[in-house]
Amino acid sequence: MSSSRRDFFKKLLGTGVVVAGLPPACAPNIDPAPVLDVPMPGTDGIVALVVQRYPDLSREGGALTLRFPRESGQENLLVVHPTADTYAVLSATCTHVGCPMGFDGQEAVCPCHLSKFDITTGKVTQEPATVPLKTYVCTYNAGTQVLSINILAGDAAFPAVDNDGKVTLTFAQFPDLQNAGGMVSGTPNGYGKRIYVFKLEDGTYSAVDSVCTHQGCEVGFDAGLDELLCPCHASIFSKTGVVEPGGAATVNLKTFTVTADATGVVVGIA
Ligand code: FES
Numbered sequence: 001m002s003s004s005r006r007d008f009f010k011k012l013l014g015t016g017v018v019v020a021g022l023p024p025a026c027a028p029n030i031d032p033a034p035v036l037d038v039p040m041p042g043t044d045g046i047v048a049l050v051v052q053r054y055p056d057l058s059r060e061g062g063a064l065t066l067r068f069p070r071e072s073g074q075e076n077l078l079v080v081h082p083t084a085d086t087y088a089v090l091s092a093t094c095t096h097v098g099c100p101m102g103f104d105g106q107e108a109v110c111p112c113h114l115s116k117f118d119i120t121t122g123k124v125t126q127e128p129a130t131v132p133l134k135t136y137v138c139t140y141n142a143g144t145q146v147l148s149i150n151i152l153a154g155d156a157a158f159p160a161v162d163n164d165g166k167v168t169l170t171f172a173q174f175p176d177l178q179n180a181g182g183m184v185s186g187t188p189n190g191y192g193k194r195i196y197v198f199k200l201e202d203g204t205y206s207a208v209d210s211v212c213t214h215q216g217c218e219v220g221f222d223a224g225l226d227e228l229l230c231p232c233h234a235s236i237f238s239k240t241g242v243v244e245p246g247g248a249a250t251v252n253l254k255t256f257t258v259t260a261d262a263t264g265v266v267v268g269i270a
């Protein structure tokens with residue numbers, strides 16, 4: 001990408017420049033949620049919190065940021081407690097330019113430029129952010145006061161990771177994968193993060209992770225660029241996961257093995 005194209009996207013995303021119409025750069029009453037360091041869960045992907053141990057979370061209107069070991073690649077999670085026995089879990093990183101999120105008792109709020117997000121759907125309710133926050137499945141047991149968060153849950157309509165660590169995408173279900181330039185994206189249950197699968201113009205396939213290697217935001221496919229663009233700090237990656245030079249990220253996206261036959265494509269996740 002030329003520097004002028006990158007500059008354009010930086011301006012669009014508000015990195016390094018003043019974007020007209022943005023609110024002031026700090027909010028007086030919203031702070032990022034307090035941080036709790038947690039280990040990575042086992043193969044079931046369940047993080048279990050005894051809520052009463054954490055006063056910042058147990059009070060109504062409270063919230064915590066769960067921080068996982070850096071080497072795990074797992075993004076931080078914002079856990080919020082709006083009312084009584086109700087909890088919700090979202091990505092803790094704002095999709096505007098990557099600030100850590102806070103909670104105002106009703107919505108997830110970014111202290112940097114006051115973007116707001118619905119805590120149930122992750123949808124933007126107040127710009128400048130335009131990309132939703134990822135949401136996570138959680139259940140609360142009022143008897144044991146245990147909140148269980150499944151970080152490996154996926155889309156119900158997308159194939160899950162099977163016992164061999166593979167995701168099978170049939171052409172019958174995903175006909176776009178038969179066409180050069182075609183793309184399929186979804187979150188496999190058992191992996192918990194979005195993947196992108198491309199049929200490239202030369203007829204080969206690639207499959208890449210959506211976790212940006214800069215600070216873990218979820219990259220999106222930009223049809224205009226025909227590349228993957230990170231909404232947080234404008235890093236750009238090719239459809240084979242190779243990072244464009246000059247951006248915030250310097251490491252390629254994680255890639256997966258792909259095999260194809262007459263019936264579909266198999267992506268090796270494990
Ligand atoms: S980083 Fe700007 S609103 Fe969140």
Ligand code: FES
Pocket residue numbers: 098212213214215216217230231232233234235248249
């Ligand atoms: S998280 Fe910073 S560029 Fe993606």
